[in-house]
Amino acid sequence: MTYTEVTFTIEPYAEAIADALMAELGTIGYDGFSYTENGFTAYISSNAYSRKAIAEIQLLQYFSERFHISIDTQEIENQDWNKIWEENFTPIVIDNRIQVRTGFHKPIPGIEHEIIIEPKMSFGTGHHATTALMLRTILELAPEIKGKRVLDMGCGTGILSIMAAKTGAREVTGIDIDEWAYNNAMENIHNNHLNNIVIKIGDAGLLHTEQNYDIILANINRNILLNDMEHYAKKLQSPGHLIMSGFYLKDLPMIQEKAETLRLDFIKYHEENQWVAASFHKK
Numbered sequence: 001m002t003y004t005e006v007t008f009t010i011e012p013y014a015e016a017i018a019d020a021l022m023a024e025l026g027t028i029g030y031d032g033f034s035y036t037e038n039g040f041t042a043y044i045s046s047n048a049y050s051r052k053a054i055a056e057i058q059l060l061q062y063f064s065e066r067f068h069i070s071i072d073t074q075e076i077e078n079q080d081w082n083k084i085w086e087e088n089f090t091p092i093v094i095d096n097r098i099q100v101r102t103g104f105h106k107p108i109p110g111i112e113h114e115i116i117i118e119p120k121m122s123f124g125t126g127h128h129a130t131t132a133l134m135l136r137t138i139l140e141l142a143p144e145i146k147g148k149r150v151l152d153m154g155c156g157t158g159i160l161s162i163m164a165a166k167t168g169a170r171e172v173t174g175i176d177i178d179e180w181a182y183n184n185a186m187e188n189i190h191n192n193h194l195n196n197i198v199i200k201i202g203d204a205g206l207l208h209t210e211q212n213y214d215i216i217l218a219n220i221n222r223n224i225l226l227n228d229m230e231h232y233a234k235k236l237q238s239p240g241h242l243i244m245s246g247f248y249l250k251d252l253p254m255i256q257e258k259a260e261t262l263r264l265d266f267i268k269y270h271e272e273n274q275w276v277a278a279s280f281h282k283k
Contacts, residue, residue, distance in 0.1 A: 002075050007039065013039065014067070035127065097111070132272065133245050137277050138217070142168065149213045150165075150169040151172075173199075213240065216240070229242075242282070245276060267281050
């Protein structure tokens with residue numbers, strides 16, 4: 001299989017602009033991203049690539065009136081993916097307690113939680129603010145997670161599932177719509193030596209046959225969260241916690257309003273670069 005690599009150059013560069021465009025691209029099928037010095041690259045299977053779909057992104061049109069944004073594309077073979085990430089992926093440390101690295105990086109002695117990720121085409125390396133925010137929130141909720149059943153919607157690389165397992169979850173289920181995300185998550189689970197995580201291919205429709213969960217994680221995007229929150233609420237144990245990210249601070253009131261209609265009480269949120277991870281409680 002071949003993939004199309006789309007490189008966005010933003011002048012003058014602003015990370016907030018890159019983050020906003022990546023979020024929009026995520027809604028039309030892009031799930032692999034990496035930052036560059038003055039922009040970012042996005043990846044999608046070549047048979048799903050459409051230049052017209054990019055041009056029709058309203059946020060891109062808006063930013064293009066205020067910034068110089070150039071777009072270049074090239075096709076890459078599947079086997080080139082590891083090489084690309086080895087050249088671009090850097091390990092990260094979150095709050096001096098979590099290290100996210102690949103197998104070819106050295107571990108940091110004494111780190112509390114180490115997560116090994118081989119990202120390939122899946123979203124979720126800890127570099128994006130939403131993933132880092134979710135990791136922090138999981139760490140904060142570790143006492144609540146210990147011994148509980150956890151659901152990770154839109155699991156991508158499986159990074160949040162792995163973090164939940166490492167903080168003591170009894171069992172974790174990850175769900176993602178893409179087959180390559182499933183394969184990548186399974187590889188990452190194996191590399192982290194975990195045996196209590198199950199990954200499934202599908203969307204919120206799968207939840208009809210699932211048991212209830214004590215903790216539900218969903219790092220997707222605003223529109224999907226608003227559409228699927230009712231499914232999450234039905235499958236959330238009482239008491240239970242729902243943690244969501246993938247949206248901006250300005251969208252939080254909309255998320256809160258929807259949650260209130262489902263009798264989910266807002267607890268708190270964490271914010272970074274206008275991105276938010278919000279926690280809700282079901283009594």
